[in-house]
Amino acid sequence: MTHSFRLIASFTLCLICASTSYAVETPDEMLPNPILEAKAQSLGQQLRCLVCQNETIEDSSAPLARDLRHIVRQQLQQGHSPAEIKRWMTQHYGEFIHLKPSFSGVTIFLWLTPLLSLTLAYLLARPLWRRPAHIAEPLSEKEKLRLHNLIKKN
Amino acid sequence: MASSTLFFTHLSIFFSPEVGHFALALACALALLQALLPSLGLWLCRTDPAHGPSSQSPLLQFAKPLTYSHALALLLAWSCLITAALGDDFSLRLIAETSATSKPWPYKIAGLWGNHEGSLLLWVTLLSLWSSLLATVPHQSLHRPTNIPARLQTRLIALLGYISAGFLLFCLTTSNPFLRLWPVPLEGMGMNPLLQDPGLALHPPLLYSGYVGFAVPLAFAISALLEGRADALWAHFMRPWVISAWSLLTLGIALGSWWSYAVLGWGGYWFWDPVENAALIPWLTGTALLHSVIVTEKRSTLLLWCILLAIATFSLSLSGTFLVRSGILNSVHAFANDPARGVFILTLLALFTGGSLLLFAARSHKITSPSFGAFHLFSREGTILVNNMLLCTLCAVILTGTMYPPFMQLLFGRTLSVGKPFFDATTIPLALPLLAIIGIGITLPWRYAPPARTWRRLTPALLITLGNAVPAFWLFPSPLAGLSALFALWVITSSVIDLARRLHALPSGLRSYLRLPRSLYAACCAHIGVGITILGICGMATTQERIIEATAGTHISLAGQDWCLDRLTPQHGPNFEAIEARITVRSAPRSANIITILHPQIRIFPAQNQRTLHVAITHRLFGDLYAVLGSVKNDHNQYSAILRLHYNPLASWIWLGGIIMACGGAISLRPRIPFRIRRKQPV
């Protein structure tokens, strides 16, 4: 019962998220340096909000997303690289936080899907293509001569 | 109580929920008969199918009347539901949970399909309407030798009856919209204000008509497997149904995307949410089916592929619509989840999809199509085949991406996410070659074209596209957007030039232009639509955005325009209170040339205790002006607002392209022009 209650609570939360959601809520949250701010936004758009799970931390108005946006900007100002910040996020929240999963043993099939699927499609469609044998080859000298003789006879 | 409400309360004497419930049960029984009687009839006279109408079982005569009465019963159920909704009958659970007296009346009706029970009823009703439409087509006779054969039509009606009966049973047992509530509440709980939008009111009927419409191609596929025979004629009869379902699905998806752009206020139009993917996946297989059916009709090849695609499209739209509601997928579009319903849905899915695929495995060897070695790369059908491969790969990628997280959690206990950055990285490299091949394929003839001629035909479009390379990369700051825009331009120019070439070859005059097969116009139109949508997507990638705290009189410069917050005023709506900002956009500060005035609002709905942001948008051809009022602060009687302003270049092209694509479908469905036939008669 309490479990389902938590679920309901989280659904209501998401509804609230959906209704009042917007990126960076106040302008003073943004970094004064536009290059760093752009970096922060592009990084934030690759991180999943852990409360409103179908939004990025950049889009979500959940308090935790706001905290994480703040952390991203703080760390960028301290001179950390986006890769380091992503590693920090993985250490704290696991692979769940990345909207683009890293290439690993678990995600190998996911990342190979385009290749596998194209190969399968190619193998299935291969017999359909017209083979070179179907296109008439040019006549050999011997055949040309024979044809010439036949026409002559007529 | 308003007099209109009173009128509907009186009307409910005739159209009471109990009548509706009865109508639903009646519809279920009729659907079952619609499935069983013709099936029995077809089985009884299976031995001598070659003989004429004399050998037909009388049971077959029941098919059409049963279809019509089944649809009528469902329409009666809807009348009862609508009467209850307009009469504010909160003794119905559905209405108490989704409606309120203060809601405007169009949303009282639209709110009926904004929830699980009502949308399921809509789903089965649309299916019954599609079946009725199929039944109204006059079958083959001496006067109409080219129409659909009676046996095929009856079989299709029976097959659709099975699907209807299954879902009506589901509706009656687990999701009955006519359940009463005790004690009766005085006021309903109201609908989520976000859903009170004309776009979203129309979105489910359109989308569902598309989804459900693919049941007809499925019936064609099953019928072909049962008979063990399929040919070009079979594809010819199936094609209009595929095209109409596809067009409606296209419109439905476009409308849904527009809604999320215009109402949610996130400034985005596609979020790769499971619900959105659930609509996109059948759209992709449907597109593949649409093109394959044309190949089958022309060349009698790819029969099995068409059958498989027809099964896949309907199964995917079915699983997409319903698995979203079972709570398995983690989506923002939260329906009230109920695992008991999920089990029923899964059983139905297993019956329909599993049954079809089992039939496919067992009977497909009976259907022979001379496909082997029939395709040349430099031909219309060759390029269609390549694009089929790309479309199916796209579909596989999106399907895997959507289903990967729950399956990894189930199998390995790992929680991970697959979102927009993944889909962007995988789908764009597949979509670009797709666009390139559309541009080539549309100019190619059937069977074979020598590479030299192909090259000659493509040169003008290629030159125009390359000539626009510099402006494209200059206009679109991101190289990927610029490149995609070039591909879109390539599709458009190639389609237009090809049509122009064909028209040029004819003697001039409207009459001769109309003699050109309408499929050419349709293809040109639909592909231009694709190009326009892609251009819109590229434009949206270069969106400009500013978030700013402003007081009355603040000037903000964005995208070369001057946006000025004039004032903040309170407003009253029918069921909400609002704070409205007035933003005037001018081409320059203090210029007399006012581009537009935007009125974004913060709306507070007391019934739901919910706050929504009402976005203000001015759609313009080359870019939308988009304003969101985030919040309002009161600092010592000095009001200040947090505004988010966007300039979205080419945004409206995304949905315009969708409408043009659907128009392409409509053109190919246009009834034959009579004089075309008359002209042929003297010959």
Next chain:
Amino acid sequence: MTLNRRHLLTLLPLIGATGLGLGFARMLQGLTTGRFDPHAINNPLTHYAVPHFAPLSGLTSSSTPQDLSIPGFSYEELTTANQPILLNIWASWCLPCVEELPFLTNLAHRHTLPGAPPLTLWGMAYKDTPANAERILQRYGQPFQRLGIDDDGTTAIEWGVTGVPESFLILPGGRIVWHTSSSLTEDLYQTELLPLLHSAS
């Protein structure tokens, strides 16, 4: 009938669909029993050491109107404890957390009885004020031996907390062995927590 390559190929879609269908069936079953939650997030700290965090202040009689006094705790105190600790992260503004309190109180009492495996409950109030935390604890039960007030939520971020309530089981030595992001229930306690406690003692 002999099975040739073509038959196998036409069986492929059925096999794929069956696989998906069985997966869905398992997920639906898991949804009803609570074993499968699509919103679940694995905490990466599970099976690893306690993260470093700044000392948390507790409830002192000076900081609150009534005189309920619970000491706070620090990283060192948590890692050098000689009993398994159930760290419950909660908040006075979170309804499921408050609902959980009577059960936690009952649990704390159960483990003081002789024969029960040792366990102490520590709490961390997430984005909360001492006054609010105290009011709720006095009304609904007070299971915690230590209570840290994480007023701005920074400590919870160190722990990778995604929502309240969450619970961690920490064995002596400071190793996290178990984590849940749902409310603790008798069922969860019996099936998951108790076996771990028995094997630890």
